[in-house]
Amino acid sequence: MTTPRRVGAETSKKRADLLDCAERLMLSEGYAAVTYRGVASKAGVTPGLVQYYFPMQDDLFLALVRRRTEQTVGALADALETDQPLRALWNFANNSTAAALIVELTALANHRKAIQAEIAAVGEKVRKMVLAALSRSTNDYTIPLGQISPEALVFLVTNSPRMIHTEKAVGMSTSHVETVDFLQQYLDRVEPWPASNNPSTPASVTKRADQGLISDDDDGSRR
16 A cells, blocks of 8 residues: 655745745746756755655645735735725736736646636636625726727727636636627727628627637627
């Protein structure tokens, strides 16, 4: 009978130090550098010690995601208790370290299903937390955005679809349809699309489906 491999305690200071080193390595050199050997070299220990705390490499990556989630999402949850949830989200999204880690972890998730599922779960949780906070707020979020500069408009139109595709790749979907509808309706006002060959199909829905921004079974009913 095989003896179960011993695993280092999750509360160990050494484990926390190894995660610190792994995070710094990921930020400086990218996720591909985060190997047993790479983390060991950064921490000044043997690869065997890293593996003692993280028997599988996915264990190391999952621990990174979960620790960062606990730190940042916990702070966001507290901030959302105020009556300025959008400002709380703005500050959360402007954490440059967390943003850089998300980029690396999202790239990693394309190759590791366990990481993909974890990131999707966290992303959906955060988005739903913020939406719930907005629904509780007494602020009026239907106020028109007002004049928008060409620079801001180009940025939104360029990067919103990219982010939607990135999130879809890891399994996220919350707010995608609503975001595409918002931007498509704006485009339909300022640059009307020629009528579809099928007059019963809104042009915006046809275009969204062609672009892969919505699923084939979305009929635009959420507009």
